[in-house]
Amino acid sequence: MRKGMISACMAAALIVSPVMAKPGFEQYVASLKDEAREAGISDALLERAFDGIEYHERAVSSDRNQPERRLTLDEYIPRAVPDWKVAQAKKLYNQHYDALKKVGEQYQVQPRFIVALWGVESNFGKLQGSYNVIEALSTLAFDGRREAFFRKETMAALTILQQGHIAPEDMKGSWAGAMGQSQFMPSSFINYAVDGNQDGKKDIWQTEADVFASAANYLKQAGWDDTYTWGRQVQVPEQLDRSLLGTGADKGLLLSDWQTKGVRRMNGQALPKVDIKAWLIQPDDEKGRAYLVYNNYQSLLKWNRSHYFALAVSHLADRIKFD
Structure with a gap:
């Protein structure tokens, strides 16, 4: 029994308290x-x-000690935007619609993006x-x-x-x-x-x-414009010059320019004929998901510099609207 007591004390001593005295603090x-x-x-x-x-x-x-292994977007998006969260987002969007509509009109931000940020940041406050x-x-x-x-x-x-x-x-x-x-x-x-x-x-x-x-x-x-959305997932030709990728100020091209370079919608159809600047991103690698993103996506990156964060918000906002 005494041996067991000593072992227990030693184990307890090895546990680091989350709050502790620290010399100099x-x-x-x-x-x-x-x-x-x-x-x-x-x-x-x-x-x-x-x-x-x-x-x-x-x-x-x-x-x-941030996690070393990063999920691919194909793994991450379904986890960050699961069906249950989409259902909850739609329910709360409808429940708070009058307040969201008023705020959206005042600040010229689509309410679905406000709800999406709410859901991604704190699971709607939980x-x-x-x-x-x-x-x-x-x-x-x-x-x-x-x-x-x-x-x-x-x-x-x-x-x-x-x-x-x-x-x-x-x-x-x-x-x-x-x-x-x-x-x-x-x-x-x-x-x-x-x-x-x-x-x-x-x-x-x-x-x-x-x-x-x-x-x-x-x-x-941060520069949001509710005239437009955030962007879209696209197909990228294998021979595309990868130096064109990125969200730097010098990387933005008109949609018509991306069309000329062979970028297409996911269904293979032509890009929209809209006079808007877009940036091409492929956060994982040359075989991972590719997106053409607009200035509103740049605004999301000012909130959080992570492409994974911005894409989770964007996908959730789209599912609120389109599901």
Whole structure:
């Protein structure tokens, strides 16, 4: 029995607590407080925001250990946009249609893209993250790999608290500090969050009117144009010059130019006869899926630089409309 007790104690000692004491972290937090005071954050709020926070080992582990194997788009899209999510998206689209239509008209963003972003970012608000945002950001700033970025985000999060949009104990998010149903980083909140229901607070955690308006405002400021959609999957000729691929400013060609180069719709038919610039992307390899994407897709990339993210949102938006 004694041997069993010793083994159990040794096993427990090997388990790393997700929140732990860390030499130097307390002093680092003190420097964050000093910087925040200089920026006008009150002492009362600082004491409340930093009360009880510790170094969060799990946040650092998540930051440093991203999955090495990446799914192909053929594997990823069905997982990111499963039938059950499409059904839920359509149901919520219809349920909130009046509010979405109003926001869509105000910001000139098609409502289906607002719902698609909502679904991809947080499963329609169900998966917002449970990390204390101030604790996660302070930990990642202290870790040092991207100190300047996370220190700036910590200051932005404190500004949000100072403005009274949410209480410190309710400011929850991902391990990286992305917050609410729209998963805005604090700096994105400062720049794009909107008080959609006019109650004096920008609440992207619980208030859907604010979530919808904030997402639409982000897209609009990122250059969205509701005259057009995002793009389409295409067939690419084997002999196409692959130096043409990419989303750089110098890579965009008119659809008529892509037509001349042999790019076709997935059914083999000619591309639309529309005078619009498009970019050709093939995120996996020369045998993977290819897409011609428009400027609205570029706006999605400003939200998140991942092609996988932007394509998941785009496919979900299309299925809301066409299924």
